Amino acid sequence: MKLEVGKVFVKDVILCGENSFEKGILKVNIQGLTEHLLEDHRIGKVKVDLAKPGESVRIIPVKDVIEPRVKVSGEAKEFPGVTSTMATAGKGRSHVLKNAAVVTTGSIVGFQEGVLDMSGPGAAYSPFSKTLNIVIELEPKEGITQHEHEEAARLAGLKAAAYIGECAREVEPDEIETFEMNNNAMEILKYPDLPKVVYMEMLITQGLLHDTYIYGLDAKQTLPTLLHPNEVLDGAVVSGNCVAACDKITTYQHLNNSVVKELYERHGKDLVFLGVVLTNENITLQGKLRSCNMATNIAKHLGADGVVISEEGYGNPDSDLMMNCRLLEEDGVKTVLITDECAGRDGMSQSLTDATPHAKAIVSTGNVSHLVTLPPMEKIIGNEMAIEQLAGGYSGSLLADGSLECELNAILGCTSEIGYHNVTTKEY
């Protein structure tokens, strides 16, 4: 399978009356975009705004971040099974508006979080403070349930990304990155002496505000499945969750999955990358056993010598992470786990809710309990009141001068468990 990602670098974004891309300037037709999104009868109001790196802007609560892109060849279109007809992603060419992002905001429930500061100390924690953000604030029509609101907001973000992505269709990309890999049998024949590695990506799949979709299918209704890495990088997986701001995997991060890219980079050099096992994080104990057994069995059947396992979220998924690790290690398959930690503000507490002696190699993506103070911003996009209900917030967390004292928990994408983030861990 061969995927070409044509990178079109965006230097600035302008909201105006036309859609175009010229000399690095992305123009977005604000009225056209608004009308396109209002075609969904569940959406009552759409407000489009911009938030650029360095500006004194806070966006809260962020629902999702999506990279604008368009398929220029290949049988699939953008986000197949969701905003377009089902077809296999990962083939042909996609043009991507790099440095730009669609950010959706709007309160579905009162305790939703996801702070994104475009400047100040908070900005350093989120990779999306460095993107030119086209922010879409959505208000549902009266009488719409939270389920319908969530779905409408999820689809609106994806539709907006595809709508804006169209601007890159006829543009000659600045750079083309090629992802090409044959079937496993042929790749193993090419590199018979290299260790074979599978990437197991765990996805939050537990219900309202805690869901992920594979080709449009609610992943809690799926069994673990194997995908070609290109499919992940080309829109097969979209986010539907928005309560664990720090470690939710936004759709943008799925599209730029750092683990997939790293394993691709090393494929044929010091390992053979056998593909991506997508597995779900169930609520029922039976479901956890089922998914962990099946996901690890896929990796074993593929003949993996090693498996990189990334988690999404925190709490009961820690049990799935440890179970996946144990089931593989017991059969002699080496594992590396990627997770963040909830280790208390001093970093001294038990950092995960589960553990196994088999987990010998863990990459930490940061302590979500770390306390930060975010100074007031001149402009708030979204719902300012949501600030008071952040995870890790407490009485008095909103200071008199408008500063916000909160844990990293609240900051969008700051401890991403697939590695697309800014925080690093230091051993001392």
Added chain:
Amino acid sequence: MEIHTNNPKVKNKKCKVIYYKKSCIEFCKIIRDQVHLGAKLLSDPMPASRRMIESPYRSVVLIKRSEADLSVDLPSLETIEKALLHYERMTGMKAPIDQAVEDDFQYVDEQLLQSTLKELGIS
């Protein structure tokens, strides 16, 4: 199969609902005692996100043992003990919540329970 909950919003026609007007920790201690008396947990009492872990509401699905079975289900015991340990650690860190947010916590807990029941074949 029974639903045990401290969420007043939970109602179900197909499954017996036992409601406790208790805090999250007190509720989990009751569930732990039920496990010691032979109940088996079918769902994890710990959510998948920090904000829901801070929620005052929990709903779990469990089954009671038969009278003849005196064993304790160790995975269930381990699961509820881990959840309790975690909640106790987080006590005192929570922000006070207003009525609207409280309603939303109840709603999301109820929705997550619906997903659980669907997975268990009851909807």
